[in-house]
Amino acid sequence: MxxxxxxxxxxxxxxxxxxxxxxxxxxxxxxxxxxxxxxxxxxxxxxxxxxxxxxxxxxxxxxxxxxxxxxxxxxxxxxxxxxxxxxYVAPDPTQEELKTQALANLESEYNAQKEGFKKDLDTANLAGNTEAIKSIQEEFMAFNKAYEEAKNEILKDE
Structure with a gap:
């Protein structure tokens, strides 16, 4: 300039x-x-x-x-x-910053997957497919458990 x-x-x-x-x-x-x-x-x-x-x-x-x-x-x-x-060289992220980013990524992935479950469940409900409804509910429960375990793994050092 x-x-x-x-x-x-x-x-x-x-x-x-x-x-x-x-x-x-x-x-x-x-x-x-x-x-x-x-x-x-x-x-x-x-x-x-x-x-x-x-x-x-x-x-x-x-x-x-x-x-x-x-x-x-x-x-x-x-x-x-x-x-x-x-x-200028940016400093390496702190452990806290890394955890925050990991939690944000996990939460984003969780919310996207949850929306998929909702759509599948709505479709199964509309079709009256009770077997599919039960299967989706079981998958969702396993998914929630995996999410909580992943979240706890990220937070374990706090």
């Missing part, structure tokens, strides 16, 4: 995620105007709305574009050791 702005003042969270930002005066930054820079950083900090800001810094437009737009393939965060942009 082309811009005529050379410098920005940007706040970063402790994990390096970019937060609030504003333009910085090229002349003031290049002349190292300490009062201007301090006031600008304080302004950005006040814009943060209670976010836990780790650092506020002056960055150039190339870094700004990486933080905001990425490089077309990757997104970027601040490397809190070097102060430079680095490719």
């Amino acid at each position: 082309a811009t005529n702005v050379k410098y920005y003042c940007m706040a970063f969270l402790k994990d390096g995620t970019p937060s609030v930002r504003t333009f910085a005066s090229t002349k003031s930054v290049e002349n190292n105007d300490e009062k201007y820079i301090t006031d600008l950083k304080n302004k950005v900090m006040s814009m943060a709305n209670n976010e836990e800001i780790s650092i506020v810094d002056i960055i150039n437009s190339e870094e700004y574009n990486l933080y905001i737009n990425g490089d077309g393939t990757n997104t970027y965060v601040r490397d809190m050791e070097t102060g430079k942009p680095k490719i």
